[in-house]
Amino acid sequence: MTAFHESNRRFPAPADHRSAEDWNSLLEHQADVTLADELTLFQSTPEWLAARSVIDAGCGNGYFLSKIAAYFPEKDYLGIDISPELIDLARRNHPRRTLIAGDYFTAAPGRAEIVLMRFLVQHLSDFGAVLRRSADLLLPGGALVIVESDLARSQILPQPRTFLAMLVEHQRVSALSGSVRTRLLAAADDLVRSTCEPWRLVATRETTTAKAGPFAGSKLLAVFRFWVDLAERSGTFAFDFDAVRRDLAQWGEQEAACVSLATRMFVLSPERG
Numbered sequence: 001m002t003a004f005h006e007s008n009r010r011f012p013a014p015a016d017h018r019s020a021e022d023w024n025s026l027l028e029h030q031a032d033v034t035l036a037d038e039l040t041l042f043q044s045t046p047e048w049l050a051a052r053s054v055i056d057a058g059c060g061n062g063y064f065l066s067k068i069a070a071y072f073p074e075k076d077y078l079g080i081d082i083s084p085e086l087i088d089l090a091r092r093n094h095p096r097r098t099l100i101a102g103d104y105f106t107a108a109p110g111r112a113e114i115v116l117m118r119f120l121v122q123h124l125s126d127f128g129a130v131l132r133r134s135a136d137l138l139l140p141g142g143a144l145v146i147v148e149s150d151l152a153r154s155q156i157l158p159q160p161r162t163f164l165a166m167l168v169e170h171q172r173v174s175a176l177s178g179s180v181r182t183r184l185l186a187a188a189d190d191l192v193r194s195t196c197e198p199w200r201l202v203a204t205r206e207t208t209t210a211k212a213g214p215f216a217g218s219k220l221l222a223v224f225r226f227w228v229d230l231a232e233r234s235g236t237f238a239f240d241f242d243a244v245r246r247d248l249a250q251w252g253e254q255e256a257a258c259v260s261l262a263t264r265m266f267v268l269s270p271e272r273g
């Protein structure tokens, strides 16, 4: 069974790409950009509101986990991440939180009423394995909550064409190497059915975050630049990455620049026999 898709093999080791501190700021900025709107998704999810315990699978540096725990303090949270460097950061940033360095598919974090996967599925290729593992870890009545950004439904204007072309190419290569994100976003019901696991898709929700530029010096532009660096360092496709950086720098200066970023949440539940 392979849980990662090819381009993900190096992903969890920040030392391969940049320092752990760089990862720390990427994950913080990335969460901050859409956090307020994502919270409305959680606020309108009955399974989430009712749950008393949460496993955050692929919690990274624990930043998003700490934010969501601050908004919903009545729950018990446990974070697990395969990257020891990111778990070290998470422990430093949030010393009182329960955090495990390990693979979600093999570690033993205990059971919970919710398994949360924010931006993890994009790194995985075997959705059947995700459902089987989550069925083992969920308490009766529990749900798997997947959150992913949906770039196909997002807008970046005026279009930074080279950057957008790079994102399209990245998604094409990721889909070819098995990432399930594209299939999940395009047809979640079909994806669940095709796994032949006894699960159902309970709900799909979407929110968008709109922001107006100029973006020079902003967290959003820092996140976009980091994506370019990651794409280049992944070595999975050839591109003129310096042209993308120039394109983004020009876009960031434009008074009329604006973005609308779509985020989707999928709520799934196992059907117990």
Ligand SMILES: C[S@@+](CC[C@H](N)C(=O)[O-])C[C@H]1O[C@@H](n2cnc3c(N)ncnc32)[C@H](O)[C@@H]1O
Residues within 6 Å of the ligand: 003, 011, 012, 013, 027, 031, 057, 058, 059, 060, 061, 064, 080, 081, 082, 083, 086, 102, 103, 104, 105, 117, 118, 119, 120, 123
């Ligand atoms: C894009 S980051 C998202 C981090 C965090 N959830 C957030 O929203 O900021 C994806 C995380 O998943 C972790 N990861 C990838 N595969 C994993 C696995 N099999 N088990 C646990 N964590 C995994 C990576 O190390 C990385 O920290």
